[in-house]
Amino acid sequence: MKDDFLKYQAQTSPHPLFMEVSHAKGSYIYDVDGKAHLDFVAGVSACTLGHCHPKVMNAIKEQTEKYMHVMVYGEFAQSPAVEFSKLIAKQLPESLNCTYLVNSGTEAVEGSLKLVKRITGRTQLIAANNAYHGNTQGSMSVMGNENRKQAFRPLLPDIDFIEFNNEDDLLKITEKTAGVLLETIQGSAGFVPPQNDYLKKVKQRCEEVGALLILDEIQPGFGRTGTLFGFQQFNVVPDILAIGKGMGGGMPVGAFIASYEHMQKLTNAPKLGHITTFGGHPVIAAASLATLKEVLESNLMAEALRKEALFRELLQHPLIESVRGKGLMLAIMVKNADVANHVILKCFNKGLILFWLMFEPKAVRITPPLTISDEEIKEGCNYILEALNSFN
Template identity: 65%
Template sequence: MKSDFLTYQAQTTPHPLNFEVARAEGSYIYHKNGKKHLDFIAGVSACSLGHQHPRVKAAIHKQVDTYLHVMVYGEYAQEAPVQLCKLLASLLPDSLHSTYLVNSGTEAIDGAIKLARRVTGRTEIIAALDAYHGNSYGALSLMSLEERVAPFRPVIGDIAFIKFNCEKYLERITTKTAAVVLETIQGGAGFIEPQRGFLKKVKERCQEVGALLVLDEIQPGFGRTGKLFGFEHYDVIPDILVMGKGMGGGMPIGAFTASYEHMQLLSDNPKLGHITTFGGHPVIAAAALATLQEITETTLIEDTLKKEQLFRELLIHPLITEIRGKGLMLAALTPSVDITSQVILKCQEEGLILFWLLFEARAIRITPPLTISEDEIREGCAILLKVLDQISI
């Protein structure tokens, strides 16, 4: 399988990890050789409820036995996507009432950009330096790292950048600005939280000039930070909320949510202002609905902060210089890129799955399922500390 994987499946790096998956269950992924690996990554924050969660599986099976795809998005009323959007509305502030279901977080970012331009009649979109919102052309256009963008230019135009957590940049938000698009917590840059009321100040500036605030909750959302959505920590409400990753419990989905009045603008003048064939797919929506119900009907969200504290208590080592993030969206930083890579690769050999962050190469990503137990946290941290002890500087 490894040879076929490298030969026939397009790759994203010259040296993929080549982990041959046999099965996965709970907090573990099993290699074809029979060895089990504790999963501290959860499919890069996607598998909120771990692997093969009974409630998600049951919802999928029930929907598969009823019907699969029947019509392009927005034409037929289907139980699972309707109930998912209705439940989201009940859990969000009143101004976030109408949800457009798509296939991924990056597609949701593109939809949010289109909606912001349609609502305001303006074209300028402002993003943050070192942000990551995905790799479709709209999302890629919001990336400031020229080495990643240059090979694919021209991207969409009229994009400007501000520095996250730097108030002096707020004056760049003007009456020409359609929207400011920010990650609630910067992911690829190193799990950087907003400081000193930064998000609230951005929203206030947007209100002053008639721009919209778009918050990317693709990674922080769905309980990962100890709230259903990360923005709830920071006394701010976005005009457009973007979500994905953990929303589907391991199934591919994204969405953007705004007011009913704003979202209606995508349905007329022109009609079909945004359209997708498989967005809101009933099987995927059923999985997402079950995931959201499980997260909000249990203690998983409040337990996330307790589990964060356990990680912080356990992961004390001379080679861990800092732990960033919130809840179960954590990054342990080491003194160098080389140490971080050694740790991640050696931990996989020892039965613990860790991963890198996109731009902060010293960071060890720790984003396990919300369902991970305290015993499993202790097990994984013991492996990580053991590997750190073996690293020679």
């Protein structure tokens, strides 16, 4: 199968990790040789409840027995999508009360960018250096890394960039700006959190000039940082919230959320201002609803903060400069890229799955399922320390 994988399936890089998967359960992925791999990545923050969580699996099974795809988004009322949208609205500030369900995080960003243009009648968009919001052409346009997008230009015009946490750059947000798009915690840049009420100050500047703030919660979302969404810790309410990854419990999904009044702008003048065939798919929505209920009804969010403390206690080594992030969205910052590569590959061979961050070569990603146990954390951290000790 590995030969066919390379021959018939398009690749994203010349060097895939190349594990042939047999099955996955809880915090482990098993290869076809029967080897268990402890998963400290969770499908890049997507498998909030681990692999094949019974409540998610039951929700999928029950929904497939009722109906699957029946109509393009927005024409038929389907209970999983409606129930999910209603429940998430109850967890959010009053101004974030209307959800548009799509198929992925990058689609959530695309819809958000269209919406701020439609609301304001302006065209300028502002994003952050080293930002990552997806890889479709609109999302790539607001990616803050020219090396990654140069080959695909021309992209969207009228895009400007600011430095995350640099308050002097806020003056770049003007009466020409339709929207400012920021990650609540910068992911690919190295899990960089906002400092000194930065997000609150961005929102204040947006209000001064009539621009709108979009917060990308695609990685921090659904309990990973100790609250349902990261922005809830930073004294700010966005005008639009983009979500994805962990909301589906391992299924492909995304959404953007705004006020009902704002979202109506996509309904008229023109009609069908944003459309999708499979957005709000009933099986995906059922999995998302089951995931959201479990996060809300369990102690997983509080446990994420306690488990963060355990990681920080265990990950002490001369080659570790710091541990960045919040909750179970963590990045080990090591001395250089050689150390990071050694740790990730050495641990993979031992049976621990770690991963890189796109724009920070010295970082090692740790984003395990929220359901990971203390014993599994200790086991994985021992592998990491052994790998660090073996670095020459």
